[in-house]
Amino acid sequence: MWYLVNFKYADEFVTFWLTEFFHNWPHVSYLGFEKISSTFEPWELKYVQTLIFWAAIPVLWLLASLLVLVIYGTCQCCKNKKRRAHPVPNREQKTKCLKCGVIFMVLLCAAFVGAGLYANETTATGVQHLVQSAEDVNSTIKTAEGEISKIQTGITVDLAGEVKELEDIFRLPSSNASRQRMLQETTQVLKSMLAKAGGNVSHISEEYSNGLDLSGAITDVQYYETFRWLGLIGVFCFELVICLVVLCGAFTQSRCAHVSSAILCLTGMVIVWCMAGADMFVTLGISDFCADPDVYIKREAKMKAGLSDAFLDYYMTCGQTLSPFSKEVSLANTNLALAGTTLDRIASLAKGYYDNAGPKIAEAKTTLDSVTSSVLTLAGNLDCTSSGLHKDYVTSLYAVCYDSVVGLTVMLLSFVLTGLLYTFTIFGAIKLIGRLPKRKLPYAVDQEDPFLPPNDNTATLERYRRNVEPPPRRQDNPPVTLPSDPRARPTSLVGSVHGYRPHSPKPNDGPNLFNYLQREGYEPGPSGWGAPTAAGAAHSSSSNQPPVGRDRFDSPPPSYTLAMSRDHQRRN
Secondary structure, eight states: OGGGGTOOOOSSOOOOHHHHHHHTSOOBOTTTOOBOOOSOOTTOHHHHHHHHHHHHHHHHHHHHHHHHHHHHHHHHHHHHHHHHHSOOTTOOOOOHHHHHHHHHHHHHHHHHHHHHHHHHHHHHHHHHHHHHHHHHHHHHHHHHHHHHHHHHHIIIIIIHHHHHHHHHHHTSOOSOHHHHHHHHHHHHHHHHHHHHHHHHHHHHHHHHTSSOOOHHHHHHHHHHHHHHHHHHHHHHHHHHHHHHHHHHHHTSOOHHHHHHHHHHHHHHHHHHHHHHHHHHHHHHHHHHHHHSHHHHHHHHIIIIIOOOHHHHHHHHSBTTBOOTTHHHHHHHHHHHHHHHHHHHHHHHHHTTTOGGGHHHHHHHHHHHHHHHHHHHHHHHHHSHHHHOHHHHHHHHHHIIIIIIHHHHHHHHHHHHHHHHHHHHHHHHHHHHHHHSOOOOOSSOOOTTOTTSOOSSGGGHHHHHHHHHSOOOOOSSSOOOOOOSOTTOOOSSSSOBTTBOOOOOOOTTOOOOHHHHHHHTTEEEETTEEEEEOHHHHHHHHHTTOOOOOSSOOOOOOHHHHHHHHHHHHHHO
16 A cells, blocks of 8 residues: 555654554443553453453444434334325425435445455555565574574584594504694694584574474464455445445335345444444554554563563664674684684694595585584574564564554444445435335226225225215106117116217216116115116126125126226227
């Protein structure tokens, strides 16, 4: 991320202002609300409780949001039922503004999800830099340990064996006893110089790394980082799917689509607020660590690796303290140089007296030169500047405290803003669902059938009044005989003498039980309706309709009512 603004890591670590911002937050334990120190101490239970305190705030906000949504949804449901029970005629439910608001919030939510994806990659980049720096540190330490082991082997095994062979040669009788004694004494001096050089190298080995190996830590970080990265990618992809579904549903009039969108937004809201709590926990912990990383690293290094304070101070603050190995390296170089001078003197003394010692002296000289070269290489590997250990340490701190903290902060903002937008989207969806009409029946219904429920709730009392109060019957006109064609039915009981022409109903005409019976040819009797006329009986028998009893009325079959509807449409 920092390469986009041409940012370069400094030679020394400088605390990031964002980590200082989080570090200065009050650290309060959720048990007793006791304020404690903000020093990074993950082994202390009270410190962990302070992180849990801040992580619980997004979860509490989630619970409060769910409670408000339940109350709001209940109120809207009651309001919608009341509006449907008492509808206002010719009033259109406006949904355009609500849909535009939902679409705007969904697009804004998608933008925040994109920012979260970028922050996830930034955090992963910081972790990769941390792993790379740790691998470089591990490689440098292994290289230095290999040089130390090589030097120790060269001194204690190779040179020691060659010096012992020279001692055996110089024990052989010689024509010059004083020369023999001088060679034996010089060989002992060479042996002493090599022993001192070996001691210096052993002291360096003890003080250097003490078997420090970061391979296990590197493997664990890579393992958990893989699952973290994949998990967050899955969460952000799920959020994008939610945005897509809500966006598609906003362009439809389907109540089912909006209900599904609200359910998905509710699921996404629960997920993002829980992720915000986890992100808050990690961000505050890393910020406390980055406020003073040296203290925690020294403690862990001494407890788990047994490293000395001098070693840690030298590589953490390169240039501010002297190298703890400079003295031993200098003494080792001096002793090896003296050993080389002593070996040259042995070669000059043995010349002419011990000719068979020449090849052994040459082999020892070659081995000594190789050991001296290895010591010089070791001095470069032990230096904090040339070895790169301090640089790797600073790079790892920048990777964690800059890249990762920025990525975690942006993801935290993404989760919080996305959760708020999901909440507002659910409010809008609930409001929109109440304004959308219910789905109508997809099949044709005979509106003239008095046995069907009315379309409009306001027509219930009017239909009941018409059914209870029969209209007055005119006695001056006889009932009209039905024609032979069963398709031609009169539209009114009182027909015209000139033909059967359907008349247009009056505005107050409506489906009526008595009109229906009159249309079917029934006459009112002394005890009620139920006595069919001759024409009505013929028509009923020709239509294969069941007879209507005196005490009850049977509803006509659907085929009959649908046929009436089609015939009425053709006539009009």
